[in-house]
Amino acid sequence: MDGLGDLEIRDLALSAGGKPILRGVSARFQPGRVHALVGPNGAGKSTLASAIMGLAGYERWEGDIVLDGASLRGVPVDERARRGITLAWQEPARYEGLLVRDFILAGARVKLPGTVREALERVGLDPAQYARRAVDKTLSGGERKRIELASILAMEPRVVLLDEPDSGIDVEALNRIFEAIRTLKELGATVVLITHSLTVLRQAEHAFLLCDGRIVDQGSVDAIAAYFERSCIPCDVRDAREVAGAAT
Amino acid sequence: MSDSATVQALWQSIPSGEPGPEAAKVVIHGNRVLGTHLVPGLEVEAEEQADGIMAVVRVRDGVHLASPVHMCFGMLPERGAQRIALRVTMEPGSAASLMAHCTFPNAVDVTHTMDAEIVVSDGASYSYFERHVHGPDGGVLVLPKARVRVGCDARFKTEFELVKGRVGRIDIDYETTVGARSVLEMVARISGRGDDVIRIDEKGRLEGEYARGVLTSHIAVRDRARAEVHNTIVATAAYARGHVDCKEIVKDEATASAVPVVEVLHPKAHVTHEASIGSVDTKQLETLMSRGLSEDEAAELIIQGLLS
Numbered sequence: 001m002d003g004l005g006d007l008e009i010r011d012l013a014l015s016a017g018g019k020p021i022l023r024g025v026s027a028r029f030q031p032g033r034v035h036a037l038v039g040p041n042g043a044g045k046s047t048l049a050s051a052i053m054g055l056a057g058y059e060r061w062e063g064d065i066v067l068d069g070a071s072l073r074g075v076p077v078d079e080r081a082r083r084g085i086t087l088a089w090q091e092p093a094r095y096e097g098l099l100v101r102d103f104i105l106a107g108a109r110v111k112l113p114g115t116v117r118e119a120l121e122r123v124g125l126d127p128a129q130y131a132r133r134a135v136d137k138t139l140s141g142g143e144r145k146r147i148e149l150a151s152i153l154a155m156e157p158r159v160v161l162l163d164e165p166d167s168g169i170d171v172e173a174l175n176r177i178f179e180a181i182r183t184l185k186e187l188g189a190t191v192v193l194i195t196h197s198l199t200v201l202r203q204a205e206h207a208f209l210l211c212d213g214r215i216v217d218q219g220s221v222d223a224i225a226a227y228f229e230r231s232c233i234p235c236d237v238r239d240a241r242e243v244a245g246a247a248t
Numbered sequence: 249m250s251d252s253a254t255v256q257a258l259w260q261s262i263p264s265g266e267p268g269p270e271a272a273k274v275v276i277h278g279n280r281v282l283g284t285h286l287v288p289g290l291e292v293e294a295e296e297q298a299d300g301i302m303a304v305v306r307v308r309d310g311v312h313l314a315s316p317v318h319m320c321f322g323m324l325p326e327r328g329a330q331r332i333a334l335r336v337t338m339e340p341g342s343a344a345s346l347m348a349h350c351t352f353p354n355a356v357d358v359t360h361t362m363d364a365e366i367v368v369s370d371g372a373s374y375s376y377f378e379r380h381v382h383g384p385d386g387g388v389l390v391l392p393k394a395r396v397r398v399g400c401d402a403r404f405k406t407e408f409e410l411v412k413g414r415v416g417r418i419d420i421d422y423e424t425t426v427g428a429r430s431v432l433e434m435v436a437r438i439s440g441r442g443d444d445v446i447r448i449d450e451k452g453r454l455e456g457e458y459a460r461g462v463l464t465s466h467i468a469v470r471d472r473a474r475a476e477v478h479n480t481i482v483a484t485a486a487y488a489r490g491h492v493d494c495k496e497i498v499k500d501e502a503t504a505s506a507v508p509v510v511e512v513l514h515p516k517a518h519v520t521h522e523a524s525i526g527s528v529d530t531k532q533l534e535t536l537m538s539r540g541l542s543e544d545e546a547a548e549l550i551i552q553g554l555l556s
Contacts, residue, residue, distance in 0.1 A: 078542050078543065093535045097554050098552075099553075
């Protein structure tokens with residue numbers, strides 16, 4: 001893919017069903033780094049990921065999303081993907097009859113049989129056992145999550161948004177997912193982990209704390225993790241400063 | 249065109265091509281039997297009639313045919329009618345798989361009627377796979393009708409597939425009665441375009457204790473095509489188990505309906521159904537589009553999966 005994967009969110013505000021979801025979010029996600037976007041349920045984390053991917057469903061849109069200096073305003077989902085952005089859903093889709101092999105190859109940069117084998121092995125799934133299975137309800141949620149991640153590895157994207165990568169995943173599988181995240185970083189991708197899990201947050205190098213549609217703090221993982229460890233997530237910037245000040 | 253050239257043209261119109269020389273096969277063009285190769289334990293008698301043929305197929309008691317029997321029913325001309333009367337008897341303990349290739353690659357106005365009576369005796373196993381190959385313009389009226397009686401401890405499976413070329417108009421009418429501890433599976437996978445009309449009326453009657461049956465219809469309609477699916481399972485015996493599964497994907501101005509009927513006439517029987525009709529699922533589409541596929545490419549991949 002061309003470009004670096006330098007992603008910038010500029011004062012993004014959007015609403016759905018007449019309700020504001022994001023209220024002027026600005027953030028920069030740098031290439032080759034693993035970022036975390038954390039916050040309580042309903043903070044707007046998944047909405048921000050959807051907006052970056054260009055998914056429909058929002059009524060009012062202000063601000064901008066910029067990839068490698070070019071605005072993504074009006075750019076459809078598939079074109080954003082071709083520019084290197086992709087998203088792994090919290091609950092991956094199921095496809096009746098669509099084989100794992102074909103699902104992975106659909107978006108793969110290199111469409112060779114070896115691509116499927118390598119991608120599945122990277123997420124800890126045996127290609128002989130999984131390549132010819134359907135991506136349907138016979139697979140567990142954790143298996144589908146790993147297969148979705150395999151399809152992303154095969155795509156070799158520049159920006160990867162992983163929404164709740166640990167949900168429905170057992171410990172062994174989670175370690176495989178963390179390995180895959182490190183692989184993506186080594187390949188130079190910009191990785192954004194959307195989570196409210198401290199374990200997932202610890203995989204990142206830089207974190208944003210989101211609450212009620214605003215980024216209320218950002219910085220080192222330790223600094224953002226401290227809010228969780230104190231079970232105190234502030235919901236505006238002033239509160240964040242007070243919480244952070246009390247901790248020091 | 250010589251008979252051998254016609255046989256070659258018929259096999260060439262089928263994606264899988266002609267089966268190997270060892271395979272049991274029967275080739276019927278219009279109302280003429282152009283080729284037959286049988287194997288021990290398999291009997292086929294074909295009688296040419298005015299507008300088709302009457303074929304009597306029998307697999308002898310206890311005979312297990314290791315490889316599928318291939319039957320090629322087709323017509324190369326643009327116009328005409330072909331009526332196939334098929335009588336199949338699977339004798340007790342026998343097992344066979346029959347692949348029917350129905351090919352009408354040049355049809356403009358062709359009617360293909362299949363009228364089958366099938367007996368699957370006690371302990372026998374019979375699977376019937378019917379794959380249609382039509383040309384790009386439809387022009388075929390397909391009328392498959394089957395009445396099937398499955399004995400005890402037996403298996404019957406039928407798959408109907410028409411996913412390449414235009415359907416034209418198809419009206420499937422299958423009814424199967426299933427005895428104790430036997431298994432029924434009826435699957436239809438059809439893709440319609442243009443002004444194709446698809447009608448499926450399948451009925452499974454689970455009359456023996458522990459009989460099991462599943463009716464599955466996966467349909468995709470595009471353009472102005474129409475699909476109507478009536479799937480019925482009636483369970484009249486204790487511990488009979490049945491399920492009706494109908495999925496239809498609708499695109500463009502196409503329309504579809506599904507009427508799953510489940511009827512339970514014994515308090516210890518259990519039958520379930522599920523039906524879904526609609527456009528391609530948004531999340532499925534968005535996932536594939538987030539890998540770089542266009543909306544049309546993503547929809548096509550999803551539909552091909554459903555019909556596979």
